Amino acid sequence: MPVIMGTAGHIDHGKTSLVRALTGIDCDRLAEEKRRGITIELGFAFLDLPDGSRLGIVDVPGHERFVKNMVAGAAGIDFVLLVIAADEGIMPQTREHLEICSLLGVQAGLVALTKADMVDEEWLEMVRDETARYLEPTFLGGAPMVPVSAVTGQGLDELRAAIAALAAGFAPRRRSDLFRLPVDRVFSIKGHGTVVTGTSLAGKIAVGEEVQVYPKGRKAKVRGLECHGAMVNEAPAGVRTAVNLGGLEVSELERGDVLARPDSLFPxxxxxxxxxxxxxxxxxxxxxxxxxxxxxxxxxxxxxxxxxxxxxxxxxxxxxxxxxxxxxxxxxxxxxxxxxxxxxxxxxxxxxxxxxxxxxxxxxxxxxxxxALRLGQGEDVLRAQLELVGPSGLTQAQLLILTDMESKALEKALGLLGGRQEALQFDRETRTYVAGSVVAGLIDCLTRFLGEFHRREPMRPGLARGELASTWGRELPSKLFHFLVERAARQGTVTLENDLFRLPGHRVSLASDTAKLREAVLTAYEAGGLTPPNLKDVLGPLGVEFKEAAPVFKMLQDEGKLTKIKEEMYFATPAVTGLTDRVRAWFAAGREEMEPSDFRDLSGLSRKYSIPLLEWLDKEKVTVRVGDNRRLRKRDAVG
CATH class of the missing domain: 2.40.30.10 (Translation factors)
Structure with a gap:
């Protein structure tokens, strides 16, 4: 796998001169850099190694004012070449650059003691000892240390050999195949258009593919790719890459943007x-x-x-x-x-x-x-991320950035966790997963909710799916709600019967006094027929308020025994069914309109009952009101 080496060290310790001596490439490309004799921007070069591979080199500025540019370049390196001038030794930016590399996770490197031709052997040995003592507690403790001179060529072959040995045994850790390229330069080339450069951190990209610029969201086509001075059709991870973008102007991009595939990152x-x-x-x-x-x-x-x-x-x-x-x-x-x-x-x-x-x-x-996220890896991190996000769940694309796993490894891990019921896919279309522990907790919550409902509404056989969704499930993703209730029904945790959800042990049963109340209510309304009793006349003698008796009335409605005409006015269902049949028969005899007096003659009812019943017939779409009269609805007549 390609390897990137970055330079680090104090200003004027000879980083750029050393890179030029090693590679023949001058990394100071700006006129201001050449005029002032210091590196301001990032520079890039490459070194051909004896095994035929090509090592990418990022040359960073050493001045304290340009440390932010140094950080931008160091972010993608695999190991560091720490440059220390033999005539000055360790200086402030030597320390800061080394700390930055450590914070960025760089764990390997070597040291070049530059300007070795400017000091005598005794001084050089003193600087070597001082440097070794300083580096001992760092990741460069015991690293190769080579005195060199970019002017005389002293030590350059030895340094090249040390670099080649380190690169040959180096195994960069790039687990993800999610292509990402942090942009560290943006410019335009006449005849080609907009070009960006950076070190691809993972994955690969090919000419002709579409990319997206994050966090801006703009999309572009990859018109061309260049790696270490050579045009290529595909750029792998770990390579200094220049990308020619079609469809974007230079003004639409800046250092710090990230190139990746569309919808693969989530700012x-x-x-x-x-x-x-x-x-x-x-x-x-x-x-x-x-x-x-x-x-x-x-x-x-x-x-x-x-x-x-x-x-x-x-x-x-x-x-x-x-x-x-x-x-x-x-x-x-x-x-x-x-x-x-x-x-x-x-x-x-x-x-x-x-x-x-x-x-x-x-x-x-x-x-x-x-x-839990900082302690685990692989499956542990995957499980922890799902548990942390809760009911909203995570898509497979989101899990790629939340675990940094290679996509095939992620699919395998999700399969293993799924087999153990620790990660469950509730939306196949978006490939969204939720933690098994979250599902178990939500199903427990569902059973508690249904238990409370049964205690509150003992006369109701259960809750319809829509009512359950708008109450208990109102804050859940719709597909997760359906996944949960169906899973609970398959497990037998809840029972689905006649499209009503209930706990398995729930049955609509009446206590003896409630049974008497039901019998008394039904008897009174059946006896009343089309002239039902007043609610108070039914409940008063029983010493019951309507609020207490409401579940009985609701149950009788659900059973089809009573029909609610309006608030606190009920009829025995057979009575209103018979009246409805008579109205249809009246129209079937060839009459087009029914006046209120016709209805009173037909039903034998006073205004107290006839008006609410006429309005109920309108609401039930048996009749339609035309002025003060009624007509049979055509749909009903055809039916």
Missing amino acids: SQVWDVELTCLASTPRSLKHRKEVHFHHGAREVMARVYFLDREELKPGDTALCQVRFEEPLAGVYGDRVVLRSFSPLRTIAGGRIVNPLGRRVRRFSSQAKGIE
Whole structure:
């Protein structure tokens, strides 16, 4: 797999001169760089190795004012060439660059003691010993150290050999096949249009494919690709790549943007980050501190919110939330660097554990739940992300950025978790998953809800799907609601009968006094026929308020024994059914309109009952009102 080497070191220690001596490529391309004799922008070169491979090189500026450019270049490197001038030794940016590389997860490298021709052997040996002692507790402890001179050529062959040996045994860790290229340069080439460069962190891209610019969302076609000076049809991960984009102007892009496939990244304004405060930092990092935040090639202002403390002391590590004014696109495990607002210096860094963070209360159970993300890997992180997001679930595309897993490995892990009922797909179309523990908790909640409903409405046999969705399931995704109730029904946790959901043990049963009430009500209305009794006349002698008797009336309606004509007016259903049949027969005799007097003659009812019954016939779409008269609805007549 291709490897990228980055330079690091103090200003004027000879980084760019050394790269030019090693490769023949001058990384200082700007007129201002040549005039001032310092590197301002990132430079890029390559070195052909004895095994036929080509090593990419990122040359970074050393001046303290351009550390942000250094961070942008260091974000994609695999190992570092730390450059220390033999006539000066370790200097401020030597220390800061080394700290930045450590925070970015760089774990290998070597040291070049430049300007070796300008000091005697005794001085060179002293600088070598001092450097070795300083580097001993760092990731460069025991690393190869080669004295060199870009002027005389001293040590260049030995340095090339050391670089080749390190590159040959180096295995970059790029698990994801999700193509991403942080943009560190944007320019235009006459006749070609807009070009961006960067180091592809993962995946691969080919000419003709469509890409999207994050976080802006604009899309473009890949018109051409160049890797280390050669035109290619496909660019793999870990290679310095120039991408010729069709459909975008230079003004529409900037350093820090990320190229990826459409709909593969999900920008967010909140990230959960495992953060380490540098031991060399003079003071603690306070809660809500505003900082310069570096991720990939982007620098933004952000605030740090600690979840379990008020400050992060030098040398300590803790979880925090970093919040931005505009969304950024990140992936689990990405490295970040924090620099203080004033004075401007590197103070902390770490890795993203959740690039789709949600604001949570400090010291809460939600805050503790994020802790699982920093401790696990692979399946453990996958399970933890699903449990953390809860009922909203996560798509497979989101899970790719939340785990940094290769897509086939993710599918396999989801299959294994699915077999253990720990991750369940509830939406096949969007491939959305929810944690098994969340499903179990929601089904428990459903049974408690139905239990409360049965206690509150003992006369109702159950809840219809729509009513259950609009009450218990109103805050759930629609497809998750249907998945849950059907799963609960298959498990036997709830019973689905006549499109009504109920607990398995629930039966509509009346206590002896309620049974008497039901019998009394039904008898009274059946005896009344089309002149039913007043509610108070029925319930008064029984000593029951309508509020108490309402479940009995509702049950009798559900059973088809009573028909509600209007509020507090009920008829025995056979009585109104018979009247409806007589109305239809009256019209069937060839009459077109029924006057109110015709209805009174037909029914023998007073105005007290005839008017509500006529209105009920209209509502039931048996008749239609025309002025004060009624006509049979044509649909009803045809029926």
